Amino acid sequence: MAPKFDLNDFIMHHIGDSYEWHIPLFSPIHLPHFLTVHMLMLMIGTAFLLFLMLGVYRKQDRVPTGITNFIEFFVVYIRDEIVVPNMGQEEGEKFTPMFCSFFFFILLLNLMGLIPIFSTATGNINLTSGLAFLIFVLMVGGTLMRGGIMGMWHALVPPGIPGWFVPFMFVIEVFLLFVRCVALAMRLFANMIAGHIVITAFLGLCILFGVWAGVLAFPMAVLFYCMEIFVCLLQAFIFVLLSAIFIGHMYHPKH
Amino acid sequence: MTPETTSHLGQISAAAGMGLSVVGLGVGVGLIFASFIQGIARQPELEGKLMTWTLVGAAIVEGIAIFAAIMCFLAIHG
Numbered sequence: 001m002a003p004k005f006d007l008n009d010f011i012m013h014h015i016g017d018s019y020e021w022h023i024p025l026f027s028p029i030h031l032p033h034f035l036t037v038h039m040l041m042l043m044i045g046t047a048f049l050l051f052l053m054l055g056v057y058r059k060q061d062r063v064p065t066g067i068t069n070f071i072e073f074f075v076v077y078i079r080d081e082i083v084v085p086n087m088g089q090e091e092g093e094k095f096t097p098m099f100c101s102f103f104f105f106i107l108l109l110n111l112m113g114l115i116p117i118f119s120t121a122t123g124n125i126n127l128t129s130g131l132a133f134l135i136f137v138l139m140v141g142g143t144l145m146r147g148g149i150m151g152m153w154h155a156l157v158p159p160g161i162p163g164w165f166v167p168f169m170f171v172i173e174v175f176l177l178f179v180r181c182v183a184l185a186m187r188l189f190a191n192m193i194a195g196h197i198v199i200t201a202f203l204g205l206c207i208l209f210g211v212w213a214g215v216l217a218f219p220m221a222v223l224f225y226c227m228e229i230f231v232c233l234l235q236a237f238i239f240v241l242l243s244a245i246f247i248g249h250m251y252h253p254k255h
Numbered sequence: 256m257t258p259e260t261t262s263h264l265g266q267i268s269a270a271a272g273m274g275l276s277v278v279g280l281g282v283g284v285g286l287i288f289a290s291f292i293q294g295i296a297r298q299p300e301l302e303g304k305l306m307t308w309t310l311v312g313a314a315i316v317e318g319i320a321i322f323a324a325i326m327c328f329l330a331i332h333g
Contacts, residue, residue: 186325190324191321194324234310238314
């Protein structure tokens, strides 16, 4: 008699982190105590990105073709539409490699979650919090390095407001500083996890109620899968766009 | 409030909360796309720029509803 199918367990098993890597059609690989599946995905993703970008860099053609053309589309779009309008021309060009790194990293980790062998590393709140913490350090640390404490004060409290309002403005702006970074982390994490929960729930419905519910539920799962591809791209783009806006707002306050 | 209902209080409230938050989400995203369509009707050349900001706005508004979804999901199990 087969054990009773627990939908809750099925969903949690597919979206959570664990020490066992389940490859379809093989037995689970038990990972060592310092490595979990999401960390393994990080390492595989980073290795793939390094391999890809170094290979593309070596080509050194005048007119890019193939993969280089594809990557150049994203890099030029990030530089011309996301970074430079928010941070000015020379500083934007200095910051473009960093935002491109964030974009390709998040995009690759999101897309890897859609392949059945791998799992979504950005579906781990710790990873997205780490990325948002990096943005926070850039915002606060960069402002302090560029202008000192007075630079930080001018970024938070613009010079033209009446004196009695200054304490409120300061409190609100400090609160907003933290809330924006937390929202960056939560938005990416929640979008990735929600997509996978929905897909796994529909597939679990197929298992739970047999073939006649499966005829309706399985195409829904496939449709959500297609929407997930769009959401992966969109969420990587939104992360980079919002962090460029926040950092540009702190460095050049245009109140 | 019998023990049968209070033991499932988390699940009932999570379902109700999720349904309520989707009301606001539907109105918000509908407003964004309504102004996108009106903007294109007035000036069709701005389609590229408007499309970018429409999608950004929709992603931000949906992010808020997805925070609510995650909190409801935690309420089911907590």
